[in-house]
Amino acid sequence: MEPSLSDPVIAVALKAVSKTYGATRALIDVDVEIHEGTVHALIGENGAGKSTALGAIAGRVDFDGGVVEVFGEPLEAGNLRAARRNGVSAIYQELTIVPHLDAAANVFLGSVLSRFGVLSSREMRRRYVQLCAELDVRVIPAGVPVGSLSVAEQQLLEIMRSLVVEPRVILFDEPSASLAVEEREALYKAIEGLRKRGVTIVIVSHNFDEIERLADWITVFRNGRAITTSRRGEKSRAELVRAMLGEQRGDQTLGRVLMDKPVEIHSRPVETGVAPILEVVGLTVPGALENIDLEVKPGEILGIAGLVGSGRSTLLRAIAGAEPTARGTIRLAGAESPWPRTVRAARKLGIGLIPEDRKGEGLVLLRSAADNIALANLGAASSGGVIGRRKLRAMVAEAASRLNFPVARLGERSDRFSGGNQQKLLMARWLYDRPRVLLADEPTRGIDVGAKGELLETLRVMAADGIAVIMVSSELEEVLAVSDRVLVVAKGRSTGLIEPNGDQQIAMEDVLQAAFGLKEHA
Amino acid sequence: MSATIDRDTTPDNTVTPNVTANRRLNLRERAASLGMVWVLIILVITATILNPRFLNVGNLVNILTQNAPVGIIAVGMTFIIIAGGFDLSVAAVLAIGGVSYATLSHMMPAGPAILITLVIGFLLGLINALLITKAKVNAFIATLATASLFSGLTLLYTNSKPVSMATGGYDFLSGVDFLRAPLSVWLLAILVAAGWFTLAKTVYGRGIYAIGGNNEAARLAGLPVISLRASTYVLTAMLASLAGIVLGSVIGVGQPGVAVGVTLNSIAIVIIGGTSLLGGEGAMWRTLVGILIFGTINNVFDILAFPQATQEVALGVIVLAAVSLDAYTRSRKRSGEA
Numbered sequence: 001m002e003p004s005l006s007d008p009v010i011a012v013a014l015k016a017v018s019k020t021y022g023a024t025r026a027l028i029d030v031d032v033e034i035h036e037g038t039v040h041a042l043i044g045e046n047g048a049g050k051s052t053a054l055g056a057i058a059g060r061v062d063f064d065g066g067v068v069e070v071f072g073e074p075l076e077a078g079n080l081r082a083a084r085r086n087g088v089s090a091i092y093q094e095l096t097i098v099p100h101l102d103a104a105a106n107v108f109l110g111s112v113l114s115r116f117g118v119l120s121s122r123e124m125r126r127r128y129v130q131l132c133a134e135l136d137v138r139v140i141p142a143g144v145p146v147g148s149l150s151v152a153e154q155q156l157l158e159i160m161r162s163l164v165v166e167p168r169v170i171l172f173d174e175p176s177a178s179l180a181v182e183e184r185e186a187l188y189k190a191i192e193g194l195r196k197r198g199v200t201i202v203i204v205s206h207n208f209d210e211i212e213r214l215a216d217w218i219t220v221f222r223n224g225r226a227i228t229t230s231r232r233g234e235k236s237r238a239e240l241v242r243a244m245l246g247e248q249r250g251d252q253t254l255g256r257v258l259m260d261k262p263v264e265i266h267s268r269p270v271e272t273g274v275a276p277i278l279e280v281v282g283l284t285v286p287g288a289l290e291n292i293d294l295e296v297k298p299g300e301i302l303g304i305a306g307l308v309g310s311g312r313s314t315l316l317r318a319i320a321g322a323e324p325t326a327r328g329t330i331r332l333a334g335a336e337s338p339w340p341r342t343v344r345a346a347r348k349l350g351i352g353l354i355p356e357d358r359k360g361e362g363l364v365l366l367r368s369a370a371d372n373i374a375l376a377n378l379g380a381a382s383s384g385g386v387i388g389r390r391k392l393r394a395m396v397a398e399a400a401s402r403l404n405f406p407v408a409r410l411g412e413r414s415d416r417f418s419g420g421n422q423q424k425l426l427m428a429r430w431l432y433d434r435p436r437v438l439l440a441d442e443p444t445r446g447i448d449v450g451a452k453g454e455l456l457e458t459l460r461v462m463a464a465d466g467i468a469v470i471m472v473s474s475e476l477e478e479v480l481a482v483s484d485r486v487l488v489v490a491k492g493r494s495t496g497l498i499e500p501n502g503d504q505q506i507a508m509e510d511v512l513q514a515a516f517g518l519k520e521h522a
Numbered sequence: 523m524s525a526t527i528d529r530d531t532t533p534d535n536t537v538t539p540n541v542t543a544n545r546r547l548n549l550r551e552r553a554a555s556l557g558m559v560w561v562l563i564i565l566v567i568t569a570t571i572l573n574p575r576f577l578n579v580g581n582l583v584n585i586l587t588q589n590a591p592v593g594i595i596a597v598g599m600t601f602i603i604i605a606g607g608f609d610l611s612v613a614a615v616l617a618i619g620g621v622s623y624a625t626l627s628h629m630m631p632a633g634p635a636i637l638i639t640l641v642i643g644f645l646l647g648l649i650n651a652l653l654i655t656k657a658k659v660n661a662f663i664a665t666l667a668t669a670s671l672f673s674g675l676t677l678l679y680t681n682s683k684p685v686s687m688a689t690g691g692y693d694f695l696s697g698v699d700f701l702r703a704p705l706s707v708w709l710l711a712i713l714v715a716a717g718w719f720t721l722a723k724t725v726y727g728r729g730i731y732a733i734g735g736n737n738e739a740a741r742l743a744g745l746p747v748i749s750l751r752a753s754t755y756v757l758t759a760m761l762a763s764l765a766g767i768v769l770g771s772v773i774g775v776g777q778p779g780v781a782v783g784v785t786l787n788s789i790a791i792v793i794i795g796g797t798s799l800l801g802g803e804g805a806m807w808r809t810l811v812g813i814l815i816f817g818t819i820n821n822v823f824d825i826l827a828f829p830q831a832t833q834e835v836a837l838g839v840i841v842l843a844a845v846s847l848d849a850y851t852r853s854r855k856r857s858g859e860a
Contacts, residue, residue, distance in 0.1 A: 322742065347744035355742050362742070364735035366802040375732055376743040378725040385724050429743070 009036040011071060011169055011200035012088075014226075017056055018065035019049075026052040027063065028224040034217070036071075036168075039191065039201040041211045044221030044244050045448040047418060050204050053221065054171050057202065058090040059083030070169065087168035093177055097154050099147030104128045106146050107160045131160045134197070135190045152183035159190055170194060172203040176210055177446050180308035181474055188213060206448050208237055220244055245450050274298060275334065277468045278351075278437045280319065283328035283339075288314040289492045292328075296437065296468040301459060303483030304472045305511050311492040312472045313356060316439045319470070320353035321346030332436060352376065352435030354426045356442045356472075358419065362426045365415035369405075370396045372414050372425050377433035399432035400424075403458050420451025427458050431465070438462060440471045444478060456482045480506050488514035557847045558796045558808070561840065562815050569822045576821070583703045585817035587696070590706040591616065591765035591772075593813045595788040597710075597717045598758030600809045603792050604721070605754045606734035606801025607654065610665040612762040613784040614672035615646050617777060619766020620685075621676055624776030627688040635692070639763050646672060647759025651752035673780040680778040693771035706768045713761070714813075718806035730754065735802030790837060791816050794844045815840065 012034040019027040027049045034040045042050035055061030056068050062078025069075070070086040097106050104124050113120045113127065125142050132139040140153050149157075155175065162170055172191070176184045191214055194201060205211055211218060212232070219229040220243040227243050228235075235243070276295035283292040289311045296302045306312040318326040321340035328339055332349050340346035343353070355361035363372050373396045374381065381392035397407050405424045409417070414425060423443060430438050440459060444452045459482055463469045473479050479486055486506055488496040496514030498506050569576040586593070595612050602609050622642050626635035646668070653664040687693065695706045721727040729750045732740040741747045765784075770776050795812035797804025819840070823833040 320742070343742055343744050344746060352744075353742055355739075360736075361738045364732050364739050364802065366735040367731060371728060371731075374728075375740065375745070378728050382725050385726060387723055387725060387728065 008038075009071075010034065010069075011036040012057055012202065013069040014053065014056065014066065015069070016066035017053070017063050017068060019052055019056065019061060019063040025224050027056070029066070030221075030224075030226045032219050032226050032229060034169075034200060034202060036200050037195060037198045038216040039195055039203060039214045040217045040219065041215035042202065042204045042219050042221060043206070043211060043240065045450045047223075048221035048244070049224040049226075050219075050221040051173060053226075054090070054173055054202060054204050057083070057169070058088060058171050060090070084165070087166075088171065089162040089165065089167035089169070090171040090173070091155075091158055091162055091175060092173050093175075095151070095154050095158050097146050097157060100145055102143050103140050103146055103149070103157055104142035106157050107131065108164060109161060111164050127164075128160075131163055134163065135160060135193050138186070150183065152179050152186060155179070156186060156190060159194075163194075167199065169200045169202065172201065172205075174204055174206065174446070176205070176207055181476075183308070184210070206446075208240075212237075222246060241449060277333055278319075278470075279329075279331040279334075281329040281331075283315070283318060283326065283330075285311075285314055285318050285323050285326045285492075288323075289318065289326075289489075292489070292494050294470075294487055294494070294497075296470060298436075298466045298468050299463050300484045301463050301469040301471055301482050303479035303486040304470060304489060305476060305479050305486050305514075306489040308474065310489045312489050313441055314492075315489060316353065316441050316470065316472050319346065319437070320351060320439050322353070347376070347435075350436035352430045352433070352438050354423075354430070354438070354440045354443055356445065358422050358426065358445075363414050363422060365413070367414060368411050369400075369414050369417065369425055370410040373399055373410075373428045373432050376429050380433060395432055396428075399428040402431055402461065403428050404454065418451070420447050420455065423447060423451075423455055424458065427455070427462065430467070431462060434465070434467065437468045437470065440469060442473055443471065444473060444475065452478070476511060480511070486511055490514065557851075558794060558811055558815065558844055561843070562811055562818070565815060565818045565822070569818055572822060573825045576825075579702060581821070583707060585814075585821045586707045586710065587704055587772075588820065589813055589817045590710045591769040592784055592787050592791065592816075593710045594713055594765040594768065595758070595762050595784065596791040596809050596813060597713045597806070598754070598761035599788045599792050600717060600797060600804065600806055601721070601730055601754040602758050603789070603797055603799060604734045604801060604804045605730045605751055606737065607751065607754060608661045608665065608789075609650065609755060609758055610662065610785055611646070611650060611669035611672060612758060612765075612788055613780045613782055614669045614676070615643060615759045615762035616766040616769065616784055617780045618646065618672055618676050619643060619763030620770035621680055621766075621776035621778050622763070623692075623767045623770050624685040624687040627692045632692050632694065636764075636767060639767055640760050643760040643763025644756055646763070647756035648752075650759060651755040654755065655748045655752045669780075669785070673778075676778045676780075680776075682778060684778065685776040687770060687774050687776065693774060695768050696772040706771070709764075709768070710813075714806060714810050717809075721806050726750070726753075731802060787816065787837075790841050793848075794840055796844060796848060798848055799845070 010033050012032075014030050014032045017027055017030045018025070030049065030053055032053070042053055044050045052061055056063045056077070057070075057075075059075060059078060059080040059082055064077070067074050068077070070083070070088055073086055075086060076082045098109065101109070107128055108124050113124045128142050129139060135156065140149065140157065146154055146157060155178075159170075175187055175191075179187060188210070191201060191203070203214065216232050217229060218232070218235070218240065220227045220240060222244060274297045277298045279295045281293050284290055292315060294302065304312045304315060314323060317323050319330075321343040324341050326339055326341065330337060330339055330349070337349060340349060340351070346353075359365060364375065370393065374392055378387065381388050381395050393410070396410060400410060401407050403424045405421060405428055414422060417425070427440075427443070443459065444455050447455060456478060459469055459471060471479065471482065483506065484500070486498045487494055488498065488511055496510070498510050498514065500506050566576070575581055595616065599609065599612065619639050619642070622639045623635055626638055629635075650665055650668055653659045653668070654661050657664075691697070695709065696704050698705050700708055721730065729740070729745050732743075732745060733747050733750050737747055766776070791812035792804070792809050793799060793812070794815050795804070795808030795810070797808050816837070819836050820833060823836065
């Protein structure tokens with residue numbers, strides 16, 4: 001790393017830090033210096049070691065080689081309290097708020113202000129308002145139960161909590177992953193506010209927009225090593241992605257397409273003569289959707305775009321039979337049937353869903369990868385209710401191999417896999433049991449760049465198989481990159497159906513205008 | 523979360539070492555999952571030292587005969603617990619089964635009496651199932667309430683007096699031997715085998731594991747989650763009424779009073795074997811191990827003429843050991859260093 005102009009103070013230094021889990025070397029001789037008062041981003045694919053490095057600084061990871069120094073003082077490996085004593089505070093993806101307590105109580109959870117054992121509520125309220133001001137955020141009412149706040153607001157409270165102990169270094173592990181795009185602004189402002197106060201910030205992130213906006217320094221991890229550290233703007237996105245993925249992979253993946261604007265659309269025109277496999281007319285879900293029409297043809301990917309709360313996920317869930325109050329007309333291959341009010345009814349029509357929450361709603365984590373693929377149709381490989389092991393294995397392996405899922409690991413429990421591979425399991429489920437219509441809700445959420453491209457290509461594979469795909473994503477670039485057409489919803493109504501223009505591109509501007517309700521498209 | 527993701531991803535260049543590591547890991551995990559089998563082996567060795575005749579066929583049959591009723595219930599309880607549920611009403615259903623069979627024995631041959639008793643069990647199970655799946659009452663609360671309801675009604679109906687069973691072969695389940703063992707033991711064996719096959723080999727069994735592991739995922743994949751869950755309660759109540767028939771044929775009367783121990787013991791047996799109370803994991807062979815451990819402890823303490831209270835202490839210790847082992851392996855798995 002080049003020395004800075006005016007000899008900066010090193011807030012955190014990792015010196016030859018290593019960590020081994022069984023046969024996996026999570027960190028290999030990692031050297032990183034983090035300057036005081038800067039925002040330093042750690043990026044890399046899943047498994048590259050960036051979160052382990054963050055954990056080593058936080059005292060959560062018991063590293064087995066090297067030294068971590070905080071303001072010159074070496075930290076004891078794996079000692080959370082020692083790290084905290086040295087002024088290191090960490091904010092993880094899983095928030096640690098107590099939903100029934102109010103906002104102020106949550107902020108002062110670990111360090112209650114009191115006098116002679118009696119809570120000083122007034123003092124806490126005063127400090128609370130002060131903290132809101134320091135973070136430069138809108139004041140969240142101190143008395144509301146936190147459970148009723150949005151994830152973004154809960155996260156801000158968590159940041160405020162970390163400030164109570166006046167930390168010098170704050171670690172963020174993918175802070176925006178669980179936030180909607182429009183919710184992220186407050187977080188970014190808070191981080192910028194912290195930097196202004198001289199707090200050192202280390203952030204693990206998958207999101208390039210965020211890194212470009214916030215980070216002064218960027219360290220790229222690959223296969224357990226810190227590959228390169230550069231200043232903001234020193235390297236282009238493409239260069240960073242190449243560093244993350246390695247030379248060969250970096251050039252091929254769709255990931256690159258996603259990172260380098262302008263977005264190229266991969267769609268091929270669907271033949272005009274083909275009849276739609278799914279037609280929805282006048283879909284209404286009281287309180288969420290009103291009078292939505294759509295149709296999809298076999299082999300086509302229809303993207304659904306819209307802001308959070310626009311009803312885009314409800315739209316998918318309604319078609320999947322998971323919204324009992326939905327009504328409207330549904331036709332599959334021209335045959336009209338009553339609106340499916342249960343998932344089973346939708347499955348009988350040939351509609352399959354990849355739910356948004358991979359772990360909570362998609363996978364049975366305790367069961368094997370193979371079982372999870374077969375979950376939607378265990379009967380397919382059985383006779384008289386008895387499962388044919390060999391037949392099941394063959395069918396599952398075939399689906400998995402088409403998506404480049406490691407077939408040798410099919411017997412392993414599905415909680416052992418990375419997010420990308422877990423998502424592939426859910427997709428393989430619907431190659432194993434072919435639906436006529438596949439609904440994919442946020443298929444790339446929380447997935448790193450390399451795997452993201454692969455997953456989006458997987459959707460293309462499935463479409464090429466003649467499945468009609470409807471896909472929702474909060475990442476607009478992704479929707480544009482894989483969709484043949486894009487349906488935009490805003491406030492529960494469809495505000496536009498955007499088709500490719502003359503250059504086979506869907507203009508992002510058109511989609512955004514429709515999403516914000518600025519312009520009605522025909 | 524992302525830390526876990528970080529660990530389990532296989533970087534391209536370490537594929538081979540990781541495969542071997544996984545194999546090693548699986549071996550160690552397997553050894554740990556066999557934990558309670560080691561306990562059984564130690565118990566059997568101890569029992570044989572204390573009583574050289576412990577391993578005699580006669581004694582083993584004796585152990586199984588004594589524990590056939592609770593064992594039969596444990597077979598059903600295994601389904602319920604793997605599906606992520608719980609049933610506190612089995613002892614009450616067992617009492618109803620005994621009383622019903624004894625009452626019917628005065629009116630009809632054994633066959634129809636058994637059939638009607640099983641239908642009653644079916645209906646009682648259906649009440650539990652509807653409360654839990656349709657009215658969405660927590661399983662613990664629902665079956666706590668029905669346990670009280672069922673046993674109260676039985677006591678009212680019988681005026682709290684045992685109902686004698688008619689003579690003439692109604693006790694054939696305990697009175698008739700086949701290959702040196704009473705039919706009740708064979709019945710238990712058949713039920714364990716059928717339970718094992720159903721859980722391990724059938725579509726239905728996979729469904730039970732799926733709803734116990736993640737009900738929402740199972741629902742969104744299109745599994746009939748409500749019928750699957752309901753079926754476990756119906757099945758268990760039918761098995762409990764069958765256990766009532768077996769117990770009735772041993773003691774010759776239908777006892778309206780509920781042996782509370784039966785409920786807790788049937789759950790303890792499932793847990794001892796290593797099936798997780800959290801659902802989604804477990805197996806019928808584990809319940810068999812649980813039955814054998816439970817029976818061995820009873821038998822040894824009886825032979826040594828230790829008071830009943832010491833048996834309860836020992837059982838408590840073993841249940842604690844089993845759940846601690848489960849929690850321990852679980853936490854090791856979670857930290858990724860198992």
